[in-house]
Amino acid sequence: MQLIDIFVAMLLMGLLILLAQGLHLKLPFLSRYFIPTSVVAGLLGLLLGPQVVGEDLSLWPDATTIVWSGLPELLISVVFACLFLGKKLASPRQIWRMAGPMVAHGQTLAWGQYVIGLSLALLILTPLFGVSPLAGAVIEIGFEGGHGTSAGLADTFAELGFESGADLALGLATVGIVAGVLLGTLLVNWGRYKGLIKDHEVTLDKKKKQSQDSVPASLLESMTLHLAFIALAISLGWLLLQGLILIESFTWNQQGDGLELMGHMPLFPLAMLGGVLIQMLLTRLGRGDLLDSKLISRISGTALDVLIVAAIATLSLATVAEYIGPFLILAVAGVSWCLFGFLLLAPRIFPRDWLPMGLADFGQSIGTTVVGLLLVRMADPLNKTGTLESFGYKQLLFEPFVGGGVATAMSLPMIYxxxxxxxxLVCAAIMLFWLCVGLFVFGPEKETQE
Structure with missing residues (x-):
């Protein structure tokens, strides 16, 4: 492969994104149901590629599909390195006070996805369909982790002998986004009908134009500096990973004869820790505002968009078709668990404003953080309930572990x-712990407020 192949692949992806944006303008339902442009572009790439129209009619050269298939594993580290760069890190007490109920609810949903998936693997998928037990982690990886995490773990799936798992997770991630937006829209309207949301809280003034945050020219000029800090965060993550591998080689995996866990761990969760370390150091030096969070978010958003397009465009339809039975079982079970967590658990865990708070966790648990934010915007566009702040702080106690964090990355080698x-059993114990925290620590606060 030559540099021109990479250049052509990125040009074609840019044209694909422009085509998807044009469809967004021509087909209002795409915007109405908040289907991301990147998902539309990825589906177009898949439909116009060799898996649907065949090798002869495919618009994409072979080198282009090879480049696209390799992008997710690289870009996911960029996305996670940006999570905490440029953001003010609150104290643990402040975080817990604002986001505790959401942490308990979100952790319950996340670990419950492992419980549901592993139970299905033990009772149905492995005995009846002959699927690897690693399929038990696919719901959490696909729903909570999303396309980025699913694609980022492709090598881990392959190394552990279940290469098809990445495609199943990517398929579930697509199902999760669509189901999250559609079901979330229905739940918002249901809440409005039940009087749980007042009309003025869900009706935006359509005559008022939404102003987009602009980035000053001085910050655009410092794009290079921001990219350098992102590179530093990823580099620190790589050094941490190499250190863990070295420690493992001197302890429980001497001479490669023992338990190899760190060798299967991807880079992206440690890149996130690298970003946290950099932001803590900048704050300690009095330069916590050196990095602009808006610009970091734009860089992260761009990387995530390209990642999603590439991951969906190179999704193996043959694998999903081969495992259609297990795929449908996992999809139905995952969606049902998320609905259960919202309709039955959220009202009993959140002391106040359970519907927007629960929607944030529902959206994240079924279709990534972006869907959670979209549903919050629909339920509480003026942010009168403070859900956005609670949701943001929740990530500090959530993302490092599940939804693409360390626990997500380690789940596959642990099962293997x-x-x-x-x-x-471990996941069930953790789920029950967080459920008890939600029901018996934060639940009583609701009665006190009433």
């Missing part, structure tokens, strides 16, 4: 080495 049943 220890088996599905022990991991299921």
């Amino acid at each position: 080495y220890f088996g599905a049943l022990p991991v299921l």
